[in-house]
Amino acid sequence: MAKRLTLGRMLWICTMLAAVLLGVVVLALQLGAVPFSLGELSQNLVFLATGHPEKLSTDFRLIMIDIRLPRILLGIIVGAALSVAGASFQALLRNPLADPYVLGVSSGAALGAILALLALPALPLMTPLAAFLGAIATITAVYFLGRREGQLDSGTLLLAGIISASFLSAVIMFLMMTLASRDVRGIAFWLMGDLSAALPPGLLWILVVGFVVAAGAIFTTASDLNLLLAGEREAMHLGVDVTRVKLVVYVSASILTGLAVSVGGAIGYVGLLVPHVMRMLFGSDYRVLIPTSALGGAIAIVLADTLARTIVAPTELPVGAMTAMAGAPVFIYLLRRRLS
Amino acid sequence: MSSAVNRPALRHVPWSLLRRTLLQFLPASSFGPLAAPAAATLIFATLIAILVGATLTGGLRAQSKQPTSPSVRKTHGATGTKVTDEMGRVIELLQPVRRIVSLAPSVTETLFALGLGDRVVGDTTYCDYPVEAKSKARVGGPIDPNIEQIAALHPDLVVATRSINRQTTVNSLQHLGIAVYVTDPRTVEQVLDSTARLGHLIRAGDDATPNSAAAANGNSDVTLVADLRRRVAGIREQLSGAPPKSVFFVVWQEPLITVGRNTFLADALRWAGARLALEAAQDWPNVSLEAVVRAQPEYLIFSNDDREQARRQIDQLRNQPGWRQLEAMRGGRIIVLPEAISHPSPRLVDAIEELARALYPDRFAAATRHSLNAPDVPDAPAAFSGATIADAVIVARPRASLSRALSCGPQEGQL
Numbered sequence: 213m214a215k216r217l218t219l220g221r222m223l224w225i226c227t228m229l230a231a232v233l234l235g236v237v238v239l240a241l242q243l244g245a246v247p248f249s250l251g252e253l254s255q256n257l258v259f260l261a262t263g264h265p266e267k268l269s270t271d272f273r274l275i276m277i278d279i280r281l282p283r284i285l286l287g288i289i290v291g292a293a294l295s296v297a298g299a300s301f302q303a304l305l306r307n308p309l310a311d312p313y314v315l316g317v318s319s320g321a322a323l324g325a326i327l328a329l330l331a332l333p334a335l336p337l338m339t340p341l342a343a344f345l346g347a348i349a350t351i352t353a354v355y356f357l358g359r360r361e362g363q364l365d366s367g368t369l370l371l372a373g374i375i376s377a378s379f380l381s382a383v384i385m386f387l388m389m390t391l392a393s394r395d396v397r398g399i400a401f402w403l404m405g406d407l408s409a410a411l412p413p414g415l416l417w418i419l420v421v422g423f424v425v426a427a428g429a430i431f432t433t434a435s436d437l438n439l440l441l442a443g444e445r446e447a448m449h450l451g452v453d454v455t456r457v458k459l460v461v462y463v464s465a466s467i468l469t470g471l472a473v474s475v476g477g478a479i480g481y482v483g484l485l486v487p488h489v490m491r492m493l494f495g496s497d498y499r500v501l502i503p504t505s506a507l508g509g510a511i512a513i514v515l516a517d518t519l520a521r522t523i524v525a526p527t528e529l530p531v532g533a534m535t536a537m538a539g540a541p542v543f544i545y546l547l548r549r550r551l552s
Numbered sequence: 553m554s555s556a557v558n559r560p561a562l563r564h565v566p567w568s569l570l571r572r573t574l575l576q577f578l579p580a581s582s583f584g585p586l587a588a589p590a591a592a593t594l595i596f597a598t599l600i601a602i603l604v605g606a607t608l609t610g611g612l613r614a615q616s617k618q619p620t621s622p623s624v625r626k627t628h629g630a631t632g633t634k635v636t637d638e639m640g641r642v643i644e645l646l647q648p649v650r651r652i653v654s655l656a657p658s659v660t661e662t663l664f665a666l667g668l669g670d671r672v673v674g675d676t677t678y679c680d681y682p683v684e685a686k687s688k689a690r691v692g693g694p695i696d697p698n699i700e701q702i703a704a705l706h707p708d709l710v711v712a713t714r715s716i717n718r719q720t721t722v723n724s725l726q727h728l729g730i731a732v733y734v735t736d737p738r739t740v741e742q743v744l745d746s747t748a749r750l751g752h753l754i755r756a757g758d759d760a761t762p763n764s765a766a767a768a769n770g771n772s773d774v775t776l777v778a779d780l781r782r783r784v785a786g787i788r789e790q791l792s793g794a795p796p797k798s799v800f801f802v803v804w805q806e807p808l809i810t811v812g813r814n815t816f817l818a819d820a821l822r823w824a825g826a827r828l829a830l831e832a833a834q835d836w837p838n839v840s841l842e843a844v845v846r847a848q849p850e851y852l853i854f855s856n857d858d859r860e861q862a863r864r865q866i867d868q869l870r871n872q873p874g875w876r877q878l879e880a881m882r883g884g885r886i887i888v889l890p891e892a893i894s895h896p897s898p899r900l901v902d903a904i905e906e907l908a909r910a911l912y913p914d915r916f917a918a919a920t921r922h923s924l925n926a927p928d929v930p931d932a933p934a935a936f937s938g939a940t941i942a943d944a945v946i947v948a949r950p951r952a953s954l955s956r957a958l959s960c961g962p963q964e965g966q967l
Contacts, residue, residue, distance in 0.1 A: 234597055234600070237600065238600075241600075244700050245698045245700040245701035245704055246700060246701075246704045254599070257599035257600070257602070257603060258599070260599070260602050260603055261598070261599055261602045270706075271704060274703050274704075274706075274728070275700050275703055275704055276603075277603070278703070278728050279699055279700050279703060279728065280700060281603060281604065285604065329719065339719075339720075389834075389838060390834065391834065398718040398719055398720055401695070401696070401718065401720075402720075406720075408696070408699060408720070408721075408724070409720045409723065409724050410699060410723075410724035410725075410727045410728055411727065412727055521698070521700075525692075525698060525701075526677075526690050526691050526692040526697070526698040526701045527677065527692040527693050527696055527697075527698065528692060528696045528697070528698050529696070530696075
């Protein structure tokens, strides 16, 4: 992609992707156990817009507003967060195979969720909270394990993360096999990634704010990340405060992953594939990669979750199964097309 | 990012600057053919933004004043009876309970046994007993039900069971203002208590209307549970003084999973005069075949409604290392029970009776049958030893469809 990046080009790309996302959302709003036609959808939307919510049909209020739309919004935030985190870790570790879970965040979150299920199974909001705390605890531990001479070292960090992830997975397996509690079974679903849980609206707000702050922080380091990819020493010579940039990216990407995992479980492949797809389509400049990854991730998850909800209805598939099944062929196609 | 999700961030964007920049970079011609679809997209985006706003502020529930369905009534704070379920959760039940969604085969069976089958409006894809259960609206599997589908059925009550449904499902329904009663029976006694309790709380609202039929139904619940209690007490009486026989219950073969001591199933085995050869604290423990060989249980127990399949399975196991070292296998002391044994529902009592008869044929041979409800229980089984495997297998008569294969679905309590 030799084309020079201008603000205009960037806005054009983002507008296009946002339009695609909007189309996917409209599609997702229509499909489900109770399908709504485009006409019904617009009619009810007009009632809402004109301030007559009492005219909404019961099904629309119950299914669209209380269940389907929150789930789609959740998918958008989770997808955007995972993809931005994936792109960030790929730069931070200078490794194309890095994904949001490479440093053990998902395993830490799963362990937190299991402990919450054991201690207080009947408290609905304990699971996301404990999962988030588990993710943060893991990422803090990996941070201290991954330092070398006081600096975050990509190689050491990667090894520390992978080892922590394996260790925590082993602990999870051990707990799942030995614990007497029957509530732990749900964790298997959680590990595959699952957006089916209805959450209170307040939690969505927290996620939105958390996402905007963390993704915004990463976006401010985008030009530095471009230089960092050329090599740490080179970046340092060009005036990049490498230590600070790495810390900001590390903390923000971890928070993004923690947020996504605490509500959606370990949804695979999105964080790995979407940034690569966006690189192939729009170039590897992080200033455009970060917003496009966010939009692309949102599109991918909303699409995958819509499929997961509908293809074997009324049974629901975990969304993680769909992201891998649909994501891998798209990725291979783009890769081959680019090589030929 | 779609419209409103990013609104907090976009507030801080200098809009005039962006607009000017956008106009500067986009050639004027590019607006021409795109104008109409762009306008439509914009309008739809605005409408969705309003929808998103309404959801995020959660203002809709409070605004609406016209309850149109039971589940909506509930979200508007109409008062109902407070009920504590078997997990200790307090739920508000709006009477009368006319529409019930069952999230487990055992719950469906229990509701039908209580004569409440006509109030079940939805059940799971694994609910196949009684036959009428198959014609109800399906809400998906017990572990992965479709929340939208459940909500669309407007249930007054959803009944789940802790051993098979996920906490997440219960939480989600709770957020939506749908009453969920979770059963958690861990003993045969509790299965019966739970049955009586469900019948009582669902019919509680019927008494308000002077309806002789409803009252009669309430009495029939009492009769049903009392009769079940009499039958289990009868088995205990028959077996009094007999030392329990050690058994190994094969829940799953690969990997080898058996029954933990704190489950209703272990309790059911105890009522039938059996004791677990291997005791484990986990509910459905994975165990090693070595441990089974070492324990040398007197009987092996399988559960399968498909007689042929069970026979094939046992014929295969007979020659496998480990299994062929089992005295019970060599002596043909193998019992195949109906799958009802793994459902915490009233049919469990039938299965207990059949197991007790198979384990202690001499005690039941002379005795008159205690159960009026189970006239089709086979007569005392033939001798075990010296017969071919096929003859040695006591296949208690299946109650559900013969053709159903084990692979159709997981047994209750497993997974």
